[in-house]
Amino acid sequence: MKMLINTPESVVTDALRGMAAAHPDLVVDVENRVIVRRDAPVSGKVGLVSGGGSGHEPLHGGFVGAGMLDAVCPGAVFTSPVPDQMVRAATAVDSGAGVLFVVKNYTGDVLNFRMAAELAEDEGVQVATVVVDDDVAVTDSLHTAGRRGTGGTLFVEKIAGAAAAEGAPLDRVAGLARQVVESSRSFGVALSSCTTPAKGGPMFDLPAGELELGVGIHGEPGRERRPMMTAGEIADYAVDAVLTDLRPRHPVLLLVNGMGGTPLLELYGFGAEVHRVLGERDVPVARTLVGNYVTSLDMAGCSVTLCQADEELLRLWDAPVRTPALRWGC
Amino acid sequence: MKMLINTPESVVTDALRGMAAAHPDLVVDVENRVIVRRDAPVSGKVGLVSGGGSGHEPLHGGFVGAGMLDAVCPGAVFTSPVPDQMVRAATAVDSGAGVLFVVKNYTGDVLNFRMAAELAEDEGVQVATVVVDDDVAVTDSLHTAGRRGTGGTLFVEKIAGAAAAEGAPLDRVAGLARQVVESSRSFGVALSSCTTPAKGGPMFDLPAGELELGVGIHGEPGRERRPMMTAGEIADYAVDAVLTDLRPRHPVLLLVNGMGGTPLLELYGFGAEVHRVLGERDVPVARTLVGNYVTSLDMAGCSVTLCQADEELLRLWDAPVRTPALRWGC
Structure with a gap:
């Protein structure tokens, strides 16, 4: 199967270099695999952080910017990012108003974001988490306990992002995100x-x-x-x-x-x-x-x-x- | 090869029904295969019309709207639309300020848009035409005398569309479109x-x-x-x-x-x-x-x-x- 790549190992790194070149509104830390909106942290605003395995683009990196996500951490293809990436993202976007993690329901992502939340709290960042499990096809799957998180993630990130942009506090942003998951x-x-x-x-x-x-x-x-x-x-x-x-x-x-x-x-x-x-x-x-x-x-x-x-x-x-x-x- | 279709014959019609359902800002004449922005004709504005074979989406139908195209006429897959579609599009968007045809350089498209220009002029619509031939790969090709029109079409439609939206007259809009082709x-x-x-x-x-x-x-x-x-x-x-x-x-x-x-x-x-x-x-x-x-x-x-x-x-x-x-x- 032919691919438009340099090497299988460089796929994510190359894509991040491309994101950096194409989108001056974003700061892309290629080495540490974190994408942050350039004007972060936005004063008084709740920060929205998401991420997951690469291979689902434009989710999540294509949703970073005003009115949506503040930062994302892409993992290797179909592989969860690690807690260190998530903590970097959280501390980069926290203005003091706290951070919401938007997590698709896959076991690796859920575990790593949970660990990252603890580490970020240790650094003084208030963290709330919403887990997206919108896929009705099956309960429990290859990488999932419960339902998988898929397309509903876009609605969660857009709607919670809009609430955060309007200045809603962390509990309100998290509550809206959960309402979108339920809906x-x-x-x-x-x-x-x-x-x-x-x-x-x-x-x-x-x-x-x-x-x-x-x-x-x-x-x-x-x-x-x-x-x-x-x-x-x-x-x-x-x-x-x-x-x-x-x-x-x-x-x-x-x-x-x-x-x-x-x-x-x-x-x-x-x-x-x-x-x-x-x-x-x-x-x-x-x-x-x-x-x-x-x-x-x-x-x-x-x-x-x-x-x-x-x-x-x-x-x-x-x-x-x-x-x-x-x-x-x- | 599996496709997400009903029948090969209904592909374009089905897609037009989908465009109509998704985009209330557009008026889609499914039977006659013409997509027009809902607020056309815009008073005093030059109308921009494009079109060509289907299979290149979002080109051209995805570029209809404020600041870009006023109407398009999609042909069958990889097949030029017919002059009747083009005339319908031209008369639907002409406010009296004239219409610019943006035509990719394929023999069928060029001939049909030329015939349509004559027919539209007979109906009192002033028409200018710009032919896009940006592909440097080859001169003369399967369906083309000269160079083929490809990605440059997007730049022509966006920039000429912006000039028309600002109220530039037909000769100015056409001149800018030709400048973009040359560039x-x-x-x-x-x-x-x-x-x-x-x-x-x-x-x-x-x-x-x-x-x-x-x-x-x-x-x-x-x-x-x-x-x-x-x-x-x-x-x-x-x-x-x-x-x-x-x-x-x-x-x-x-x-x-x-x-x-x-x-x-x-x-x-x-x-x-x-x-x-x-x-x-x-x-x-x-x-x-x-x-x-x-x-x-x-x-x-x-x-x-x-x-x-x-x-x-x-x-x-x-x-x-x-x-x-x-x-x-x-």
């Missing part, structure tokens, strides 16, 4: 495996003519494999899985997410089918985002995330944001 | 073929372990095939090809573009190498954009576009834009 559900589908740089080939075998329903963002197995389905059939299955778990009482924010290898032309067609199903199920859609946001390297496939949004969440979603991958209103 | 050069590389829905398999054969240097955005052959190269070697080759043709007298706008199937993690690493080469060649970079903007379905690969930007072009590049795929300042 968000996702379901993903793989049409192909992804290719990891270290392996240089497919991460898992998916026979020609089959798809994996409920796949994780590291190629973790889902609920079942079936013969290939149409976009409409996939939308029926994915939306049903989500709505079996979440009956929205408010209009939803909809993320039609690409896993990295599926063309935008196809994602929009899939998005049309998701809208059709939501219409049939009487779920009004307040906002729609279509694109590659929470990816799995070059995996072909997609995921659907719904977040039921009351007026306050919708207002915070619409609030200005200025990051490499999400930008509006400023 | 822009691109070079593309394929690591894999793309898969067209109609064929359901690879569009061309690229042996394992080889890459195509100078590929077009429809899989057209480039300059040569070589054994697989590193990201650094590809950056050396691509930037050298561009700078052999363009010696910038001003800082450049840099587009590090993905062809659709290459992960963003790899694109950023490639962007770091492009910055390295430009530094070695003493070419200052004013702005960098990294992502999938001018794609070729699921092709793995990348392209580099430079646009030398004097102060006026840079100011217009930075001006507010609000489209599905490019958005800042508003």
Whole structure:
């Protein structure tokens, strides 16, 4: 499998050099693998820190900036960052108002962020943590106790980031983040495996003519494999899985997410089918985002995330944001 | 090859339904295949119209909105739209100030936009046309007399769109668009073929372990095939090809573009190498954009576009834009 890389070992370092070159609003510590917004710490503001294994770009580094995250620490591909990175990030962004860790629910990430929280508290940083577990496909998985964290992370980081930007205190920002977690559900589908740089080939075998329903963002197995389905059939299955778990009482924010290898032309067609199903199920859609946001390297496939949004969440979603991958209103 | 589609025949129609559902700022005429910004025609403003074969998303439909294009007409995959679509688009956006057609240099597009210009003039719309031919890889190609139009189109549409938004008259908008064409050069590389829905398999054969240097955005052959190269070697080759043709007298706008199937993690690493080469060649970079903007379905690969930007072009590049795929300042 051909890749646009120098060496498998340098992939993350090279990408960080590229982030530094492309985004002067960010300070990228390539050696220590921490990306921080240039104007951090912002006086009086709660700091938002996230991170996780690389390979899901633009998550998380593409979400650093005004109105969203203050810092992230990328690990090796599909590997948790280490506590030292997280402590560096926390101390870099803490203005005295405290720091919120946004953690996707994978065992390594949860353990390392927990250790980092203790170390940061030792250095005088007040830390709150929210764990994102929005993927309804399976309970317990290859790297996870409980549900996996996937597309809902984008909604948590945007909405909590907006609240922090408005000056909300740490308990309020953390409370909103937890509300978004409780309000968000996702379901993903793989049409192909992804290719990891270290392996240089497919991460898992998916026979020609089959798809994996409920796949994780590291190629973790889902609920079942079936013969290939149409976009409409996939939308029926994915939306049903989500709505079996979440009956929205408010209009939803909809993320039609690409896993990295599926063309935008196809994602929009899939998005049309998701809208059709939501219409049939009487779920009004307040906002729609279509694109590659929470990816799995070059995996072909997609995921659907719904977040039921009351007026306050919708207002915070619409609030200005200025990051490499999400930008509006400023 | 598995695709996230309903049928090969419905791919473009389904994507247009998805655009309509996701973007309330746009009016999508699915039957006639025209996308128009909802507030068109904007009083006193020159209208910008583009279009071409589908399969290059977000180009062009993702660039419709305030500060960029007023309307686009997507053709079938890798197939020119027809004059009737272009005339509909032109008459929908003409406020009386005239319309600029932005046309990528492929024979079918050029002929059809020429015919459409005549038909629109018959209906009282003043039309100017700019043809984009920024790809330095080859002269004359499968579907092209002269050079192909690729990544430079994004710079033309953004900068001319900003000038039109400021109220510049048609001759000024067209003149700026031509200046951007003259100031822009691109070079593309394929690591894999793309898969067209109609064929359901690879569009061309690229042996394992080889890459195509100078590929077009429809899989057209480039300059040569070589054994697989590193990201650094590809950056050396691509930037050298561009700078052999363009010696910038001003800082450049840099587009590090993905062809659709290459992960963003790899694109950023490639962007770091492009910055390295430009530094070695003493070419200052004013702005960098990294992502999938001018794609070729699921092709793995990348392209580099430079646009030398004097102060006026840079100011217009930075001006507010609000489209599905490019958005800042508003």
